[in-house]
Amino acid sequence: MADKTILAIDQGTTSSRAILFSERGDILEVAQKELTLHYPHKGWVEQSAVDIWNDTLEVTKQVLEKAKTAPEAIGITNQRETTVVWDKNTGEPVYNAIVWQDRRTADLCKDLKGQGHEPLVSKRTGLLLDPYFSATKIAWILDNVDGARKKAEAGDLLFGTIDTWLLWKLSGGEVHATDVTNASRTMLCNLITRDWDDELLKLFNIPKSMMPEIKENVSEFAKVKDGLLPYDLTVGGIAGDQQAALIGQACFEEGMVKSTYGTGCFALMNIGRNFKQSQNKLLTTIAYTINGDTRYAIEGSIFVAGAAIQWLRDDLGFFKDAAESEKMATSVDDNNGVYFVPAFTGLGAPHWKPEAQAIISGLTRESNKQHITRAALEAQAYQTMDLMGAMSADSAHTPEVIRADGGLVANNFVCQFIADMLDVEVQVPIVAETTALGAAYLAGLYAGVYENLDDIKRNWKSDRKFKPQIDSDERKKLADGWKTAIGMVLSGA
Numbered sequence: 001m002a003d004k005t006i007l008a009i010d011q012g013t014t015s016s017r018a019i020l021f022s023e024r025g026d027i028l029e030v031a032q033k034e035l036t037l038h039y040p041h042k043g044w045v046e047q048s049a050v051d052i053w054n055d056t057l058e059v060t061k062q063v064l065e066k067a068k069t070a071p072e073a074i075g076i077t078n079q080r081e082t083t084v085v086w087d088k089n090t091g092e093p094v095y096n097a098i099v100w101q102d103r104r105t106a107d108l109c110k111d112l113k114g115q116g117h118e119p120l121v122s123k124r125t126g127l128l129l130d131p132y133f134s135a136t137k138i139a140w141i142l143d144n145v146d147g148a149r150k151k152a153e154a155g156d157l158l159f160g161t162i163d164t165w166l167l168w169k170l171s172g173g174e175v176h177a178t179d180v181t182n183a184s185r186t187m188l189c190n191l192i193t194r195d196w197d198d199e200l201l202k203l204f205n206i207p208k209s210m211m212p213e214i215k216e217n218v219s220e221f222a223k224v225k226d227g228l229l230p231y232d233l234t235v236g237g238i239a240g241d242q243q244a245a246l247i248g249q250a251c252f253e254e255g256m257v258k259s260t261y262g263t264g265c266f267a268l269m270n271i272g273r274n275f276k277q278s279q280n281k282l283l284t285t286i287a288y289t290i291n292g293d294t295r296y297a298i299e300g301s302i303f304v305a306g307a308a309i310q311w312l313r314d315d316l317g318f319f320k321d322a323a324e325s326e327k328m329a330t331s332v333d334d335n336n337g338v339y340f341v342p343a344f345t346g347l348g349a350p351h352w353k354p355e356a357q358a359i360i361s362g363l364t365r366e367s368n369k370q371h372i373t374r375a376a377l378e379a380q381a382y383q384t385m386d387l388m389g390a391m392s393a394d395s396a397h398t399p400e401v402i403r404a405d406g407g408l409v410a411n412n413f414v415c416q417f418i419a420d421m422l423d424v425e426v427q428v429p430i431v432a433e434t435t436a437l438g439a440a441y442l443a444g445l446y447a448g449v450y451e452n453l454d455d456i457k458r459n460w461k462s463d464r465k466f467k468p469q470i471d472s473d474e475r476k477k478l479a480d481g482w483k484t485a486i487g488m489v490l491s492g493a
């Protein structure tokens, strides 16, 4: 009998992908389509919701056509917070999808903060009052698209994050639902009741009739409409991208951390069954709810991770391929006092200085490209160190292991330096596609491919492990240098 397979749909900011996984988590087939981002005004970022759906359907069909047998179920993971509002009668979006990066509602958020609403928002949702999340994006559409508010009040408009939009389309307009992790990023979900919060809906002036049903991560979300795909399939699992990666990395124990190093870096720590508001400017979010068991996570993001390497490659021409950075960094003994704080777009957690600017400090006549490259790679570890410091303070857990993924973990120097500076073991899994894998695991749990989370834990296999190799004196010396550099950035020197 052929091995069981699971189909994951991974709808990301830059591409839509479908991946067919084996039961063991091996990738069998992949199809991918790049997605265009539109920037109609400064700070505005949009995508065509219609393209998102068409591309997703296309890649899903492509993969299923290559599949030898029907997959057991479909799992969906998606870019979070991105907001779609559509007419439930016509199925047409009333506006483009407003992407998570969009800052058009900054003034609205500022006003609401000024009126003293942030403490309530944070207490209920675990988030900060920021344009990043869906709530003010929905409000903007209702207030700026002709006739939208009237239609919404008449019950004709629906809101969804991308998971919800895809589910609605896959079900032929039958199902309007989301999962707890996506809901927890809208700034409208009460993290304790795991339901829409009436007071927050009122604050943001959003009719409740627009909101999808919130379901656990492993649920019978929807049967795919007859004839849409080559097989009869059910969507059995959904999670937002970062939570899906946490699941794909099998971080099911309290205190376990996954850190994804792509263009930026997103780290999540599983903090167990109790909701806890961050005291250190991090976000609290739902990690997952499976079989009635809810786990929370603290999340922190670093705006610039791999983007600093891209900058050295594309703007300074230091190397042609990002992979060369490793050889350059290890061709010198140390950073020679050079530190690179890549605050190109301000500083995220735990500093939250949107106006901060990047610096390269400690330059002397001896400094060269190798030192600067090394400093850019080292910065990945220093930034993680600052983030973990805040996470540990919030959670009372000091991680002993970080499970890392994303494009940058191809770089062994970076992985080793994170291990050295944080005094942790860095583990890189064999299956690097942890986000899609997490969605596949959820769907596999639904379909009975996996009985429980222990089955998934056993599936996690390490490709490389890095243990700390420097002593505490050296660690302190390097960390002090970083503190000086970041101090210059924070003071605007």
Ligand code: ADP
Pocket (backbone or CB within 6 Å): 014, 261, 262, 263, 264, 305, 306, 307, 308, 309, 310, 322, 323, 324, 325, 326, 406, 407, 408, 410, 411
């Ligand atoms: P995203 O999902 O955000 O598009 P990826 O996970 O694909 O990002 O990672 C791409 C990033 O990783 C790029 O910024 C690139 O510069 C960086 N990167 C890829 N390979 C290496 C490497 N070997 N060394 C250093 N940086 C790398």
